[in-house]
Amino acid sequence: MAYRELQDRIRRLLKEKNALLLAHNYQRAEIQEIADLTGDSYELSVKASKTQADTIVFCGVRFMAESAKILSPGKTVLLPNPRAGCPMADMITAQQVEQLRAQYPDASVVSYVNTNADVKALSDVCCTSSNAVSIVRAVPARKVIFIPDKNLGSYVRKFVDKEMIIWDGYCPTHHHVYPAEVQRLKEQYPDAPFVCHPECRPEVVALADKVTSTSGIIKFTQEDPHRRFIIGTEEGILYQLRKNSPGKEFHLASYGFICPNMKRTRLEDVLLALEKNQEEIKLPPAIIEKARLPLERMIEMGAAALSG
Numbered sequence: 001m002a003y004r005e006l007q008d009r010i011r012r013l014l015k016e017k018n019a020l021l022l023a024h025n026y027q028r029a030e031i032q033e034i035a036d037l038t039g040d041s042y043e044l045s046v047k048a049s050k051t052q053a054d055t056i057v058f059c060g061v062r063f064m065a066e067s068a069k070i071l072s073p074g075k076t077v078l079l080p081n082p083r084a085g086c087p088m089a090d091m092i093t094a095q096q097v098e099q100l101r102a103q104y105p106d107a108s109v110v111s112y113v114n115t116n117a118d119v120k121a122l123s124d125v126c127c128t129s130s131n132a133v134s135i136v137r138a139v140p141a142r143k144v145i146f147i148p149d150k151n152l153g154s155y156v157r158k159f160v161d162k163e164m165i166i167w168d169g170y171c172p173t174h175h176h177v178y179p180a181e182v183q184r185l186k187e188q189y190p191d192a193p194f195v196c197h198p199e200c201r202p203e204v205v206a207l208a209d210k211v212t213s214t215s216g217i218i219k220f221t222q223e224d225p226h227r228r229f230i231i232g233t234e235e236g237i238l239y240q241l242r243k244n245s246p247g248k249e250f251h252l253a254s255y256g257f258i259c260p261n262m263k264r265t266r267l268e269d270v271l272l273a274l275e276k277n278q279e280e281i282k283l284p285p286a287i288i289e290k291a292r293l294p295l296e297r298m299i300e301m302g303a304a305a306l307s308g
């Protein structure tokens with residue numbers, strides 16, 4: 001089936017089922033094109049919690065669809081490709097969080113939303129890349145266990161006066177970008193600001209003119225007067241960058257800057273998901289109940305942009 005026809009059929013089914021299509025900024029362009037809402041992890045979790053739709057079709061990765069289910073347990077949440085996971089989320093288990101809690105009983109656990117539901121259930125508050133600094137600052141405890149991203153954790157550490165115990169997880173896609181590649185691009189385009197995601201390694205973040213979430217990158221490049229930019233995040237963002245800043249030029253910081261999991265979802269999966277109600281996210285009620293609190297706390301505490 002031609003992709004336009006697939007898109008039309010998806011849009012028709014969404015309407016018939018009172019369903020909402022959410023797409024992360026890294027999704028394939030043909031999916032972002034027909035989404036009701038696009039955004040970064042924070043925006044999508046807030047939007048998912050407010051929708052009146054009966055069904056949420058979440059085009060992103062599993063932890064995002066799980067967060068939508070946790071915030072809207074009465075709704076049907078579909079993850080069109082069940083293999084779309086996040087390797088960083090799988091780098092820490094609930095048992096390891098329990099061990100950390102036992103080791104540091106006076107510390108609060110701040111978990112990046114890139115975690116599985118059972119890990120969120122053991123956390124005090126969640127954060128995303130757009131609010132991590134303000135959330136860690138706002139936590140009353142002097143000691144914070146920050147999981148699972150060591151790169152985001154080291155970035156936050158620079159701006160808070162707290163003891164931080166940082167887990168050794170990382171995003172394979174962002175972690176494998178190296179300063180030499182960025183330096184080369186900076187030499188090639190000396191006028192271009194380098195805008196990067198805090199999941200990049202500290203040596204790369206140190207070269208950035210701006211460090212922010214995916215939606216923060218879209219906003220920054222829109223408002224900044226420069227005509228070209230070096231972009232330190234996954235290539236799916238190019239769709240929104242070009243849409244929001246026509247005429248500007250974007251150069252990815254690394255060749256093949258791709259998250260394979262974000263690319264698993266295709267239009268065919270979205271159509272099948274709607275036709276067959278698959279894969280429906282199902283979580284144990286006790287996990288939903290416990291994981292809701294840290295997510296709701298994040299939404300209450302943390303509309304603030306990544307600062308520092």
Ligand code: 13P
Binds near residue numbers: 129
């Ligand atoms: P954002 O919250 O900035 O969209 O990031 C999500 C993510 O998975 C980055 O790799």
Ligand code: SF4
Binds near residue numbers: 088089199234260
């Ligand atoms: Fe996970 Fe990295 Fe992919 Fe984001 S880009 S979903 S952190 S693997």
